[in-house]
Amino acid sequence: MIARKTALDLLAAALAVLLFATAAVVGAAINDDDVLTLKWPPMFARWEPHVGPGTPAALIVAGLVLLYGPHVARRLPWRWLPLAAWGASMAWVWSLALIDGWRRGVARRLAYGHEYLTALDDIDGIGHFLRTFTDHIPLESQDNWPAHVAGHPPAATLTFVLLDRVGLGGGAWAAAFCITAAASAAAAVLIAVRTLADEETARRAAPFLVLAPAAVWLGVSADGWFTAVAAWALALLALAATRAVRAPWAAALGAGVLSGLLLYLSYGLVLMGVVAVAVLLLARSWRPLPWLLLGIVPWVVGFTAAGFWWYDGYDILVDRYYAGSGGHRPYGYFIWANLAVQVASVGLATAAGLRRAAERPWPARGPRRALVVLVGAALAAMLLADVSGMSKAETERIWLPFAVWLLPAAALLPERHARWWLAAQAVVALTVNHLWITRW
Numbered sequence: 064m065i066a067r068k069t070a071l072d073l074l075a076a077a078l079a080v081l082l083f084a085t086a087a088v089v090g091a092a093i094n095d096d097d098v099l100t101l102k103w104p105p106m107f108a109r110w111e112p113h114v115g116p117g118t119p120a121a122l123i124v125a126g127l128v129l130l131y132g133p134h135v136a137r138r139l140p141w142r143w144l145p146l147a148a149w150g151a152s153m154a155w156v157w158s159l160a161l162i163d164g165w166r167r168g169v170a171r172r173l174a175y176g177h178e179y180l181t182a183l184d185d186i187d188g189i190g191h192f193l194r195t196f197t198d199h200i201p202l203e204s205q206d207n208w209p210a211h212v213a214g215h216p217p218a219a220t221l222t223f224v225l226l227d228r229v230g231l232g233g234g235a236w237a238a239a240f241c242i243t244a245a246a247s248a249a250a251a252v253l254i255a256v257r258t259l260a261d262e263e264t265a266r267r268a269a270p271f272l273v274l275a276p277a278a279v280w281l282g283v284s285a286d287g288w289f290t291a292v293a294a295w296a297l298a299l300l301a302l303a304a305t306r307a308v309r310a311p312w313a314a315a316l317g318a319g320v321l322s323g324l325l326l327y328l329s330y331g332l333v334l335m336g337v338v339a340v341a342v343l344l345l346a347r348s349w350r351p352l353p354w355l356l357l358g359i360v361p362w363v364v365g366f367t368a369a370g371f372w373w374y375d376g377y378d379i380l381v382d383r384y385y386a387g388s389g390g391h392r393p394y395g396y397f398i399w400a401n402l403a404v405q406v407a408s409v410g411l412a413t414a415a416g417l418r419r420a421a422e423r424p425w426p427a428r429g430p431r432r433a434l435v436v437l438v439g440a441a442l443a444a445m446l447l448a449d450v451s452g453m454s455k456a457e458t459e460r461i462w463l464p465f466a467v468w469l470l471p472a473a474a475l476l477p478e479r480h481a482r483w484w485l486a487a488q489a490v491v492a493l494t495v496n497h498l499w500i501t502r503w
Contacts, residue, residue, distance in 0.1 A: 117160060
């Protein structure tokens with residue numbers, strides 16, 4: 064029985080590789096006239112084998128996590144484990160980013176092309192920016208926003224405006240901020256898994272959250288910042304719903320404040336509500352809802368009063384999206400290629416873990432059930448984003464807030480095989496980062 068399950072795990076990993084390879088072959092075959100607007104489908108990347116200053120650091124970090132990660136995760140006092148995961152994740156993200164070099168991999172990531180920092184000189188004041196934000200979303204508008212500014216509610220750009228206003232301007236500071244925030248998602252997910260499942264499950268998941276292939280896109284990307292906000296909102300909600308903290312109302316209010324911010328960072332992350340509902344169902348408590356809503360309301364009132372109405376922004380963005388690449392990228396390809404590219408983001412251990420999660424019988428209660436529900440909710444949110452038609456390509460980056468909640472599925476794999484599966488995760492990340500220049 065044990066050998067059979069291991070064989071099925073390996074089969075799931077092999078099928079994941081086959082799915083990615085099929086998407087690459089089919090993508091190359093249909094990409095005449097650049098119809099996919101991708102140089103190397105299904106990834107938004109270009110083929111360019113390279114090494115960089117981050118190469119030795121990434122190998123060292125991967126080696127240390129492989130050798131000591133599972134042992135440290137088992138033995139370290141819990142109060143230190145989330146901090147350790149945060150620090151180790153930050154080392155992994157930084158080292159992978161630096162494989163592309165300081166300028167290309169870090170300092171320029173958010174400061175060229177369609178990125179946020181390119182629009183900062185056009186923002187005279189925050190009030191005027193909010194009042195006129197939707198006017199500059201359409202492609203035909205005069206001085207239309209760069210793609211990433213137009214593609215998100217204004218809080219995404221305001222993040223970098225505020226960094227600039229407090230003296231942390233420029234691409235390097237923006238990158239450092241995003242990486243620091245993004246790496247903290249590992250700690251937040253750990254806390255949520257411990258709260259909703261149990262400590263043993265969280266400890267087994269910890270090395271996989273650290274050595275995630277998703278780190279390739281967490282650094283440097285504003286979506287890493289969005290991922291952190293979503294992860295901490297759910298972690299606080301879990302603590303509030305299970306009454307695992309002294310002041311559950313304060314945790315629920317904090318979850319609401321972060322959820323409200325999330326609404327104005329990315330339109331698509333309203334789908335994190337699916338995972339939030341799963342958290343409340345697992346905790347069997349709706350008590351946090353009033354405090355959660357109380358935290359969200361000021362964001363809605365504030366942005367609306369300042370001149371930005373969320374739905375108008377989204378409605379105009381849909382028109383812009385379909386007037387551009389979204390209009391000619393074929394839905395029939397991306398509906399499954401979007402999922403195929405997640406293999407590069409969540410890795411082979413997660414594919415095997417998801418197979419374990421799908422195994423029957425599903426327990427009526429207990430840690431495994433809690434983990435399966437949590438992972439299943441994140442997968443459901445991802446599938447909803449997929450069928451929406453508003454996520455054609457670049458989902459290895461855009462879906463990071465969902466992807467980090469799939470990673471704990473690897474905790475279902477046998478502990479004696481953990482190092483082999485961690486090695487597979489590291490190989491995926493190192494291969495992607497050394498063979499392609501990822502873009503967004």
